Amino acid sequence: MKPAQSSIVGSLRYSPLWGVAAVFLSIIGMVETFAAREVVAGVLSFGVALLLFTGIAAGFQAARLAGTGRRVQVSAPPRVLWTGLLAGALAGLIVGAMVAALVGLSILADLRRIFVNASPGLFLLLTNGEGVAGAYWPVLAGAAAGVLGAGVALLGADQRHPLVVGLSALLVLSLFQDLLDPLFYSAAPLTAVRDVLFAFSGLSPLGAAIVFALSAGGALLWRRCGATARAWYGGLHAAPRRGLRLAALVILIGLLIVLPIAAGPFVATVLVLVGLYALMGLGLNVVVGFAGLLDLGYVAFFAIGAYTTALLTSTGTHGIAEISFWAAVPIAMAMSLLAGVLLGIPVLGIRGDYLAIATLGFGEIIRLLVLSDFLRPWLGGSQGVLAVPKPALGAFELGGPGEIFYLTLASCAILVFVATRLRNSRLGRAWMAMREDEDVAQAMGINLVNTKLLAFGLGATFGGLSGAIFAVLVGSVFPHSFQLLISINVLALIIVGGMGSMPGVIVGALVLVGLPELLREFSDFRFLVYGAALVYMMRRRPEGLWPAATIRRELHTAE
């Protein structure tokens, strides 16, 4: 039995890291904040789920390592099974013990002097309401979570996959409960369904069972029959296949049109934001993804579009023309185009990281100038430009976020089309040649100056359109809306989505803008999670969520 023992000890080498994670999550207040929301009413809160997850993950990892370091199946000899479970339990125990140590520390020293979130409420939560006397609770729970994690690790993929899908469905449904509510209350039969599934906060125990059974069952079914369905689709002729795809597209568009009406103004506003970021992403994608010019000052064009629209249409003190939105948009886009070319000229000779920094400098200069008292008589300084009227179509005013969403959606559709055509054009091929190697591209007869300036200019135009819509969405424009953070977010979303890929931009915008906005109640932690997710994502999947075909090929042949 000696080797098994030593392999158990060795398998615990990463467990303290999970313990550190658990203590960290507790002490920054994430556990306590998340505990206010229930996954399953009266049974499990998000905070507890978060803590248990660290234990489960530690157990899962230890069980994997305690086997031969590879996957272990239930069909494995019982000795491996017991070793795995024991390793899991010990790993969970370590995590729990570290949390218990935190509880112990809270009596010895006043942690709150330094760690503002180490509140009494947190320690009551960690000890199941018993205070310090209940310090055994995290240890027990940790060990149990560890065994659970080990159990999951020992299951075959056929059983594990549906389990994970089922549990994820529980988390997602309870997390988005507030957003689903308006949908459920829109019709009487749906309301009845809601009352079965949900309690006041979180899923009801019965609802949780139903959701879990349905989603896990579905996943199981897909594992069994998914291959057949795929084979059937693959066996279809081109015409019916195109028909199916068209049908899917129509359903998608239909859903997008109905969504803001059904889901209420909050979701509609979030969708508009996603759309605006997607517009910027499409523009920056032209500059960075197609032409390979790293631009960190993209927000400047967003700002120029927004300010131009605001100044031209505003009925307030700073308005200069009071023309309609539709007349202002082309001017705003032209201004952005001009700005893109003008900013492009001096930086023509700069490459790579230096270009990123130079453009970052430009972006900040624009914001600081707009903010300054120097230009205040024209641009309003920190008070901004107010009273930007909503756009109108005849007598119909696009007032609410729902209507502006359609405007954004239409703009997105047009720009996706434009960007696709650009990519497949002679200019697009020149951009990509330049991205791969400037010198070779020049030797092939590509005019680098024109090609680069067109990339900057056209990319900027997209940003200008986004800014114009932003101005009418908010109804006023302030310099504080144009932080460097926006440039960074847009860059992050096209990279997370997949460089150079248009569906990637949309997916990136949904994930990096939509999710954090929807989960606003956890706003204190959204950037924490966002940052961690960016790092994790880049380590695991550097090509992005929905990569363009060429980039994917490149990254995988390079290995």
Place this chain on the structure above:
Amino acid sequence: MLWGIRIGILLVVVLGTIGTVTAGHYPARTWIDLVIFGLSQGSVYALIALGYTMVYGILRMINFAHGEVFMGGAYTAYFVADALAAGGDLQRHPILSLMLVLLVAMVTSTVLAVLLERIAYRPLRDAPRLVPLITAIGASFFLQYAFRGLYGSGFRAYPEAEILRGSWEIFGIAILKTQAVVLVAAVLMMAGLYWFVMHSRTGTAMRAVSEDKEAAALMGIDVNRVIVITFAVGGAMAGAAGFLYALVFKQVHFFMGFIPGIKAFTAAVLGGIGNIPGAMVGGVLLGLLESIGPILFLDGLGIVAPYQLKDVIAFTMLVFVLIFRPSGLLGERLAEKKA
């Protein structure tokens, strides 16, 4: 076009300077104060810039999260300073206490920098260049909000040591004691670093790795170790900068690393990124430009509230250095590296 820009900038500078000098609103006293403030601010920038420049020299990547390393050190050391002040030690043994605070700041920042390298950069050393840039941005967010979660989102006032209050009279010029200490400490620190890089064995290895990683590895240099040491040294400098920054501005905040981080990066580029003396010169120059620039160049042109535009001057400087002399003031002209 480029000549037009050059002439335009030159006109602004010359006309502005003439305007300000002839108007004579400001007595010599103000100018001296501004210069001294600029120097002490600039030396803090220089210390942070060292971290950027050393990492860039070796890995050819921008460590965007370096500003957060600076913040982490200063913020963590606050609690030591606070405890010392509460116990009265800060007034009884001021030098010893301040050294302790400095040590904590440097150690925290060093640990942060090394963790950053291990978690966010090392696994991606051979990835396309955009990838580590994004992890750096992600790590930067993570660190900011991790510290916010740990220590709270408010400003915290650094306790003041009695002996650093007031000013010294040097050559008939009154200099705030904190500014003098910052200046001297920063110069000492930079001199030490310069000696370390130029004359120690590890420093030689660092320079070798930054020249050519493969060749250095063939010469028996442990490249990974050198990279870790580079991050550690850069982190320690950032921690020291954090401490000095807190001495001057007397408050800490979870977001305090962002602006000095960008400024220090500007300083590093100004001096020639990858070049250690360049970072020092760039930092001091940037500090000076920021403090006297707005009044010297812009006030004379009749621009209202010129001080609001100090960052515009800093960033304009950055852009122009990149356009006209991308290798920086002290950098040698590098062969164009493939991006």
